[in-house]
Amino acid sequence: MSSVQTIEVHTAPTYEVTIGVGLLRECGARLKTVLGGCRIAVAADSNVAPLYLETVCASLRDAGFAVCSYVFPAGEAHKNFTTLSAILEFLAESQLTRTDCVAALGGGVTGDMAGFAAASYLRGIRYVQLPTTLLSTVDSSVGGKTAIDLAAGKNLAGAFLQPAAVLCDTDCLRSLPAAVFADGAAEAIKTGVLSGETLFSLFEDGTLTDAPAEIIARCIRYKAGVVERDEKEQGERRKLNLGHTVGHAIEKCSGYAIPHGHAVAAGLAVMARASERLGWAEPGVSARIAACLEKNGLPTGTDYPAEALAKAALADKKRSGDSITIVVPKAIGDCELKRIPVTELLPIIAAGLGG
Ligand code: GLY
Numbered sequence: 170m171s172s173v174q175t176i177e178v179h180t181a182p183t184y185e186v187t188i189g190v191g192l193l194r195e196c197g198a199r200l201k202t203v204l205g206g207c208r209i210a211v212a213a214d215s216n217v218a219p220l221y222l223e224t225v226c227a228s229l230r231d232a233g234f235a236v237c238s239y240v241f242p243a244g245e246a247h248k249n250f251t252t253l254s255a256i257l258e259f260l261a262e263s264q265l266t267r268t269d270c271v272a273a274l275g276g277g278v279t280g281d282m283a284g285f286a287a288a289s290y291l292r293g294i295r296y297v298q299l300p301t302t303l304l305s306t307v308d309s310s311v312g313g314k315t316a317i318d319l320a321a322g323k324n325l326a327g328a329f330l331q332p333a334a335v336l337c338d339t340d341c342l343r344s345l346p347a348a349v350f351a352d353g354a355a356e357a358i359k360t361g362v363l364s365g366e367t368l369f370s371l372f373e374d375g376t377l378t379d380a381p382a383e384i385i386a387r388c389i390r391y392k393a394g395v396v397e398r399d400e401k402e403q404g405e406r407r408k409l410n411l412g413h414t415v416g417h418a419i420e421k422c423s424g425y426a427i428p429h430g431h432a433v434a435a436g437l438a439v440m441a442r443a444s445e446r447l448g449w450a451e452p453g454v455s456a457r458i459a460a461c462l463e464k465n466g467l468p469t470g471t472d473y474p475a476e477a478l479a480k481a482a483l484a485d486k487k488r489s490g491d492s493i494t495i496v497v498p499k500a501i502g503d504c505e506l507k508r509i510p511v512t513e514l515l516p517i518i519a520a521g522l523g524g
Pocket of ligand 1: 309409
């Protein structure tokens with residue numbers, strides 16, 4: 170087997186995130202030790218299936234698993250009840266039982282949706298994450314958030330279910346289109362802003378492609394720590410939503426034409442500018458963040474007006490009655506959860522828009 174890094178996530182249950190080259194080819198042997206013998210249903214979208222599905226299924230079969238696979242149309246627009254229902258029917262037709270497993274092969278949409286199918290099928294069976302994008306590698310494959318979108322907003326139906334294992338095959342990242350790679354860079358830079366200068370400086374002084382393995386491992390380690398302390402997002406984990414209130418609003422306003430990472434990048438830049446202009450952040454922090462985003466081909470603003478963004482954001486699940494919790498960057502490594510009346514969101518977003 171190839172050389173790998175392993176990070177343990179101490180949740181219920183504890184699981185390992187393994188990072189290395191060629192892990193999809195070895196996934197059968199690696200998962201055998203975690204799962205034992207069972208049936209595995211591999212879920213992949215129509216973009217990822219032609220690239221990796223056969224490799225994964227062959228490796229699983231070679232290791233003795235009974236394997237079936239389901240391919241659904243790619244894109245956030247398909248992260249909905251129709252696709253979820255089709256996956257659930259497929260699991261039932263394939264006669265998966267409580268001891269069997271779903272494998273989510275792909276990016277964030279696949280992990281969220283296949284994870285939710287696993288969380289709801291037979292009231293919950295095991296699943297494993299096989300992330301193939303940078304975004305799912307550094308963020309969404311770890312931590313057990315699963316969901317689909319509703320007409321009212323993103324990720325509004327879902328469940329927390331930790332995966333049984335995560336295998337991050339860094340070979341998959343080599344051939345990603347630039348825009349898809351940039352999506353993951355946005356979540357990695359967000360993690361840098363949250364975690365502090367050590368990680369952030371890797372973006373400031375170099376590029377993600379200079380030290381991908383180190384950056385990926387640091388992002389996952391940071392996220393694992395947060396998830397271990399706050400698995401169900403009752404407090405600290407909310408900070409991982411930095412940039413997401415405005416980001417989700419941008420995605421929704423665009424009819425999900427703007428991808429998640431690009432929207433989060435713009436949302437992060439808007440919140441950093443607002444925080445500085447409102448006197449919450451130390452001077453210069455928003456320019457430092459914007460420079461890292463720009464260097465990675467990411468937007469630092471949006472043409473949607475503050476009114477449209479605030480309206481979309483207030484349908485978000487971060488709202489609680491007449492208040493909403495936003496994540497405010499104050500310095501690199503110092504972000505604060507601020508609970509504000511919903512009426513204050515619009516002027517805050519307005520403060521962050523524009524150069
Ligand atoms: N993507 C944020 C979280 O997992 O909490």
